[in-house]
Amino acid sequence: QVELVESGGGLVQAGGSLRLSCTKPGGIFSISPMAWYRQVPGKQRELVARIDKSGSTTYADSVKGRFIISRDNAKKTVSLQMNNLTPEDTAVYYCHSELYAAWGQGTQVTVSP
Numbered sequence: 001q002v003e004l005v006e007s008g009g010g011l012v013q014a015g016g017s018l019r020l021s022c023t024k025p026g027g028i029f030s031i032s033p034m035a036w037y038r039q040v041p042g043k044q045r046e047l048v049a050r051i052d053k054s055g056s057t058t059y060a061d062s063v064k065g066r067f068i069i070s071r072d073n074a075k076k077t078v079s080l081q082m083n084n085l086t087p088e089d090t091a092v093y094y095c096h097s098e099l100y101a102a103w104g105q106g107t108q109v110t111v112s113p
Contacts (some may be wrong), residue, residue: 004095009107012085016111020080022095022104029076032099036069036080036111038091045094049080061073062088 008020020036035050049069050058057069068081078095090111095104 004097004102004104006095006104009093009109011110011112013112014086016085017081018085018105018109019081019082020093020095020109021077022079023075023077024097025076028099030073031095032097034069034071034078035096035098036078037094037096038089039094039106040091044086048093051078061096082109085109087111087113 001101003025004024005023006020008018010018012018022034031053033050036048037045038048039045045079048060049061049067051069051071055071060068066082066084069078070081071078073077080093082089090109092108094106096102
């Protein structure tokens with residue numbers, strides 16, 4: 001079973017920042033596109049940001065200019081720097097490995113007005 005371990009969620013005021021991290025201790029990391037998704041109750045899980053093995057990135061329109069996804073292959077870690085957060089960013093955030101079709105356990109991000 002592929003394990004993805006997430007950390008960094010929490011409660012922040014609007015305008016603040018949080019950094020999420022996702023580590024994949026075992027298996028192959030460097031060749032796998034990695035992504036962050038988020039989900040709110042009653043809605044489908046949506047793609048927030050994606051980074052491929054070469055470091056190319058894509059973002060949802062709603063987070064462009066505010067969020068930055070990055071990866072450190074030596075540490076087998078993908079991170080999501082979230083700036084200028086708004087209450088609309090409140091969700092459970094999930095890390096995803098495309099190579100293994102695996103998901104992290106999810107981490108709650110709550111942004112207060």
